[in-house]
Amino acid sequence: MERLGSGIQAGRLSPDEYASNFSDLHPRLDKHEALVAADRCYFCYDAPCMTACPTAIDIPLFIRQISTGNPLGSAKTIFDQNILGGMCARVCPTETLCEQACVRNTAEDRPVEIGKLQRYATDIAMEMNRQFYHRAASTGRRVAVVGAGPAGLACAHRLSMHGHDVVIFDAHEKAGGLNEYGIATYKATENFAQREVEYITAIGGIEIRTRQMLGRDFTLTELTCNFDAVFLGMGLAGVNALGIEGEDLAGVEDAVDFIAALRQATYKAQVPIGRRVVVLGGGMTAIDAAIQAKLLGAEEVTICYRRGKENMNASGYEQDLATANGVIIRHWLAPKRIIGKDGHVAGMEVEYTAIRDGKLVGTGETGIIAADQVMKAIGQSFGGSGLGSLRMESGKIAADLEGRTSIDGVWAGGDCVGHGEDLTVSATAQGRDAAESINRAFAAAARPAVAVA
């Protein structure tokens, strides 16, 4: 195999190149770097970074704990609010959350490196396998959690802390959800997602049953019958279709499948990639797929997005990361037709777009981008089944801010519900809050009726 071989091929790079390309994007700060970075925190009052964090981690406190030589205390401050603080430190778009809110931006345009500091503290604690939480005395209550992703894990951990027994059902082979299958390889190296699952479940009282899919292997009604409460924390299983000619050609695939397969591949050299790759979409998935296509040795990777730069869901930082890796991002281009040759992708016909009268329309002008692989990253949908009469809202599960659904005893959180951003950190917050809500419901039910004199 060679670098410029046409078609979709594996082994375009040398072993060293693969190792380097898929190593940690941001290696952990060493102690000196962490102390220097921590010194920049002003310990703000009612800190804006804390308000910007969906899990409301006490950021000034954890940074101060790092600067005073107490990384374990720092890790506990983080985990108190977010037991997936390790993964969030790796995958959070901090540039649009805590670090965007940092007051250092006002005068210097350079925030405190909150994400890297969070990773510093949580890595130390996790490497020491330092457990900060213990199960309360068993309550005998049993809760079913569907989905072992961030929402489900956060919910299960908090429920276990309160002494409830948890069984997590997950459709995949491994627990972790998007953290295991949906995150770019260089953001969670060294099997971090699985190590985090082990760290979280080490509290005890949490049983994970994999290859158990709601709607296929069991129904919501079965869960409500067999458990005291149910938390639904599924991700988005459906992928939006293009609905254009050529979508079924060989070489057209969903970006999420490509990302998952690459994550699971032990040897990246065995993952085939096109010489010329077109990625359709403007979100994080498009960026992750495009960058990794480039890292696998594709000569030319083009993201086509049908609106402008400012409309992209991917953050400015992610866009810059893509372009720095040699990805070409083209705006105002809509997919029109995938051109095939001998059943394989040979090119992508696109149409220029524009906003006219407030609406996105095709201009009629078209062009062709040579391609031997097309990846679709134009959005995902929930597509859950086996939910019975559960009330839905815009295609997702309807839930209130505590995660309560239309069915008594059933809570939901994470990507499968309508509110909140589709982020690991938002899912974690929702799982945690639902656990607290479940715990309150149990306590209310257990409270004896007040005697009336």
Place this chain on the structure above:
Amino acid sequence: MADIRNNFVGIKSPNPFWLASAPPTDKAYNVERAFKAGWGGVVWKTLGAEGPPVVNVNGPRYGAIWGADRRLLGLNNIELITDRDLYVNLREMKEVKKKWPDRAIVASIMVPCEEEAWKAILPLVEETEVDGIELNFGCPHGMSERGMGSAVGQVPEYIEMVVRWCKQYTRMPVITKLTPNITDIRFPARAAKRGGTDAVSLINTISSIVSVDLDNFSPVPSIDGRGSHGGYCGPAVKPIALNMVAEIARDPETYGLPISGIGGVTTWRDAAEFLALGAGNVQVCTAAMTYGFKIVQEMISGLSDWMDAKGHRTLDDICGRAVGNVTDWQYLNLNYVAKARIDQDLCIKCGRCHIACEDTSHQAITNVVDGVRHFEVMDDECVGCNLCVNVCPVENCITMEPLAAGELDQRTGKVVETTYANWTMHPNNPAAAPVAAE
């Protein structure tokens, strides 16, 4: 171009920046490097009496405290006076002085508190043709336990006696170095003056323990698990030194006595402040030990450029300029009213002014206005204390603005008066002198 040449009790140097008697001036090698870098003078590390030299510990001699980014703020040392042979030092002093005639070299001396000891060493020093002597009555560690250093400096009568011997047995100018480890610095200064000293220099280091090793519970620096108090210096001691310099400068009994200012001088600004409070020149140690001798170049250009900008031509134009403005609290104008002002364009909204005021002071700064994070001073609560200015991380974001006479102070409901009125005149003061009726 400002002229920063210095003449201190007849000792001339091209600038007012001398290296203090300390590790950086222990031998010819260091002193020559300092002169090459531009230092105006040095006080050679303290000489002891003839005979076997002192010995130092063989473990750590220094400890420190740090600010953000591990900036050294305070240094503590337990090193003794020179541990080299007296005659080696004298020979090197003579050689270096011959080689660098335009630079000042002063010999620091510490010998037992006996007339014979001083009488013996002074001619030896005089023979080197250095410019003067400095009497080390300051070191608070090691030597003080042997009745020298601060053990002398803490007894004004001893100071007077030794200074008198020195004036009697040498023609060289005598600078008396004072210890700050005393309740009122004016007493040793007065004693030195009575003894006939040409000048005083201060401060020497402050007795200190910088930290405790929490693994073995030993003070730092730890010598085999035990520690001893050391002498504290560096930026952290500057405020203490400035006050002591000012106390001597404005004391009627020592008014006009030349002062060599020492204590945490790190930048040209620090030096200018010492000069303004009455010092004739400054001595530096910790800054050089932290950054090397090159820092003197920043000091020289900074002082000179500031003098040019302000129209000061010579050091005489600035020396002592702040002394008349140092007063006792009771004479401060109680009719002067200032309020904090926050520049909203500079504010980064960290909220530290608010929480400092809210938790620990006068509840005079907002944190939310109309539902938005906003920090603003409430004039009806602000006492003008300056805490917010001090905790704000952005320079000049918060300033203290005086109210003009005739303006209403919303806190007290009183109009700001044009007249000066201090505590000695205040009706709440039982000892206030009655105001004479017009």
